[in-house]
Amino acid sequence: MPVQYLCIIVLLLTLTGCSTPVTDGRLRVVATTGPVGDIVQVIAGERVVLRTLIGPGIDPHTYVATESDLFALQEAQIVFYNGLHLEAGLDRIFKAMNQSGRIPAIAVAEAIPPHLLLYADEGRNAYDPHVWHDPQRWSYAVRAVRDTLIAVDPGGRAIYHRRTERYLADLQSLDAELRAMAARIPPERRILVTAHDAFQYFGQAYGFRVEAVQGISTASEASATAIRSLTELVVTNRIPAIFVETSVSPRTIEAVQSAARAVGYEVRLGGALFSDSLGDPDGPAGTYVGMMRQNMQTIVSALTDM
Ligand SMILES: [Zn+2]
Structure with a gap:
């Protein structure tokens, strides 16, 4: 394991005071990819301070965390990532976060029922992570984000429900339009x-x-x-x-x-x-x-x- 990752993991596991909300009461949320960040933005809007790590034109398969990403992860109260090994260079960080149980780190694509996933190879050793390219499958990821937001911020339940319903309806219309x-x-x-x-x-x-x-x-x-x-x-x-x-x-x-x-x-x-x-x-x-x-x-x- 590269030294950089060892440091990161030790840092994430040992930090204290990380679950303190920001002064204006908004949740600090980190998302990895644009499609994952979009769900959070639409459902949570101004209730969260969102940082999306992997910007336009950046390849998530080979992405490694920058120093400022690490600070964002240290301060986050929820982390949403795609999962299914899309963000291979960040996998160890999320695994460590999940083992520490400090804050929820949710792999949204892994909320999709396995029978709807495609295999990445003929050996059937791993799933294809590019699930967002089908809005129907991506709906499961949207619901996973909603449920986590409600669990961490129950005061926003009605808002999260309402905006999720609207987003899911948008995905249905998008699907019909694409068809x-x-x-x-x-x-x-x-x-x-x-x-x-x-x-x-x-x-x-x-x-x-x-x-x-x-x-x-x-x-x-x-x-x-x-x-x-x-x-x-x-x-x-x-x-x-x-x-x-x-x-x-x-x-x-x-x-x-x-x-x-x-x-x-x-x-x-x-x-x-x-x-x-x-x-x-x-x-x-x-x-x-x-x-x-x-x-x-x-x-x-x-x-x-x-
Ligand atoms: Zn890819």
């Missing part, structure tokens, strides 16, 4: 090729075959074999566009494009998808709902433009 958008792409053209394997839940929800150069985690290597077989898929199916991601290097997808060009087939880069983070907070993909809509718009416009 209608996807329907504009003929089924045989619904093949989504991306840099890393983040869209299996999305594919299952909206009827896409999903193929990626890298595996579930960006920490895995992109092999020459993967690039070759994806190129073959693209050329054989005359796929019009493939996609880079905002939090992943475009290198591997560009390699597929070059390899296709070398055999005389021109495939476009269809745009950048928000695979593992939200967009700029002031932009259209700055919220979970906006990010999901923007991804589908990018996909539909690239795959219907022949």
Whole structure:
């Protein structure tokens, strides 16, 4: 274990006075990813002081805590993270927090019933953590956030319930909207090729075959074999566009494009998808709902433009 983590864990376990509320009475909440932070923001709003650790364009698979993250974690009264090993570099911190029992550290994706989860590999050793790409599954995460907020801050129960109901209704409308958008792409053209394997839940929800150069985690290597077989898929199916991601290097997808060009087939880069983070907070993909809509718009416009 790196020395940095040992220090962090010792720090988190030994700190005292951490559950003291901030002077204005608002709860201090830390979320890891943008989609998790969005749930807290929508449900809890001004009742909490929220710090989201992993910002736009940042890759959660390889993220390690900064010094200021550690301070935020020390002062937090609740920590929400995705879990299912998405934030692999932070796993030990959360495990230590849970063992200490000091404050709740909740893996929201792990509230989803196991029968709704997809495996990350053929060996069925781990689950795919990218559950937020299906709003139906993500609803379980929303309810887990609500229940934890109520347990820690029972005075906000009515507000948390009301805002959760509204958010869940928004997710239902979003799901219907995305379904209608996807329907504009003929089924045989619904093949989504991306840099890393983040869209299996999305594919299952909206009827896409999903193929990626890298595996579930960006920490895995992109092999020459993967690039070759994806190129073959693209050329054989005359796929019009493939996609880079905002939090992943475009290198591997560009390699597929070059390899296709070398055999005389021109495939476009269809745009950048928000695979593992939200967009700029002031932009259209700055919220979970906006990010999901923007991804589908990018996909539909690239795959219907022949
Ligand atoms: Zn990912």
